[in-house]
Amino acid sequence: MLNALEVFTPVIVGLMVGVEFSVAFVINRILDALPGNNGLRGRAHGGRMLGAVMPFWYIGSLVLSAVWAIAGWNTAGAGLVVIAAALLIVSVVMSILLLVPINNRGKTWTPENAPEDWKEQMNRWDRYHYVRVAVIIAAFTLLVIARG
Known part of the structure; x- marks a missing residue:
């Protein structure tokens, strides 16, 4: 079981990192460059779609890391897995x-009902997201190193 966790957990976390990295540095930049309010529509749709999936992915990644930490408590990389968790x-x-x-x-905004400061709110979300991406990249890196 430990061997499966050591492989499966970094793969799941790594895929999550890839999605979140692409949202931060590719998708949102594309959406922000669209003319008119098309970027708003794209961000609203992305918020609905990814907002439905990501909670399970984040919690699932955390649970896998915690189970790995417990199952491998006496192994060399256990401390790194605990820090990653x-x-x-x-x-x-x-x-x-x-x-x-x-x-x-x-995710509920349309061009007709978006507040005046919607771009500022999206910029705030982006800044928080950059930090979150850095955090999950660090967690992923630790998991890969712990695998040894």
């Missing part, structure tokens, strides 16, 4: 406290 907890807390409230508002 702690970083994933930070990412979940950041999501709940900082990103989800903005996303919940943004």
